[in-house]
Amino acid sequence: MLLPPLPEKSSKKFNSAFFPKRKRSVSLTLGLNKLELAARSFVRLLIKIILTGVLITLFFFLIYWIYDSFLIKEIEIEGLTEKRLIKGLELINNKNIFFIKEDEIAEKILNENPEFNKISLIKIYPRKVKLIIKVDKPLVALQVNGGFLILSSQGRIIAKSKKNDEHLPVINYYQKLDYYAETVGDWIKFKDITVALDLLKYSFDFGLAIDIIDINGLDMIGFKLGTREILFTTEKSVEVQKYELEKIMHQFKIEGKEFLKLDLRFDKPVAVFKN
Template identity: 30%
Template structure:
């Protein structure tokens, strides 16, 4: 009996010992598991900090690189504009004015010189320009091609020869036999002449178009009529055509020139011989009416014209 009790007690102790070992083992697992997690968290945090520092260094490097590049482009001599080459596609654009106009961009960084800036500068001092092509030839050359609007009229102001282009710009140039002779009429208080600086607008582009259209229609519809010259009155905004033996055709540029031309064509179909020989002027400015003065009243007609337009 005692032997059985001892055996039972030993089994119980053995069972308790095994249980305790299992418990201890499980606790050990839990401890190391928590410890591993803590280590992982610390490492992860450390990696994040390192990544942040690395990104920060990268940003600093990029910033320094950009600033250095910017300083090199702006202050470095390599990319500063040293050469400006300008060619023209016509004979009336002024290369000297063009070069002087762009002198301010010399020694600037070629990357910061804008095409729009060049175009605006050139057109500001030469209103006749209608084409400006700009090309940058790295590292330090800008090539430019300029072109003018078409020349239409010859004129003389203060004994100086000019050409007027299709956009109404006054260009200092020798006259061409292929262009129409146009006189600029008007006075200033200073010296009784109509003064406009070279390469500036003297006639609005709209009025130039009207004058050119009137000229074209007269040539096409009034056969045998010879156009001697034109006179432009900027204050009155009128254009006078001297034809044949000095007959004046008077047009109002503030009104529809097509209606005035139509009235002239109708009048010419009925009085073609009068227009060729015996009229001092034909006034087309009034809608649906034509006033004319014949040579038998020449003195009175010319006196009226001189009074109206204060001719010298």
């Protein structure tokens, strides 16, 4: 006896139950793949951020190290025979050596120290500078209303004093300057005074001991050596007057003559001798 075939309905139920389960598995797999990709992207981004931060930190550390390695920590002073306070060293102390302009800083320090004639600044890498200082000694005391202006050979006011305590040669100027109007560090630029300073320095180098300098105008600069007198002028070449003075003094020394007055203002110098 033949059995009847199974009804079609049971086959349809099996198929309808099987296929929905496969669709949910595929969706779950796709979701996991997306999360994994997102996690990997986040990790890569985080690594990039960390590496960038590390590189930036290292860069700024390197910049700071380079900057700190060239900060000036030592200043060598050359040219001074004794210890003294030097104004303006804060312009270079603990400053980066690359940013120091030698001539500019030297000029600023010179302006703050009127007793110095010249300053040279030399960089010694990585952390040192040398200051070579030339001191300009007081040459003369210019008498003014209320005291004296102590001048260097270049005409710079290196000090002010009520008295000529150093017993320097005194300049008597026909136009009295005011003691309180002049400032230490300023320059006296009157032509007759600057010429007198030049001639005075030359006279010292030549061995003449000048006591007083009377300036009565451009045409009358008188150097007094006790009872003797030498007259100069700004209207004639200073170098010519120097040459004539040296030549005449040498001649007088050979001949054993002593002058009372020597006038170098004219083309031909005039000398007056002791009887």
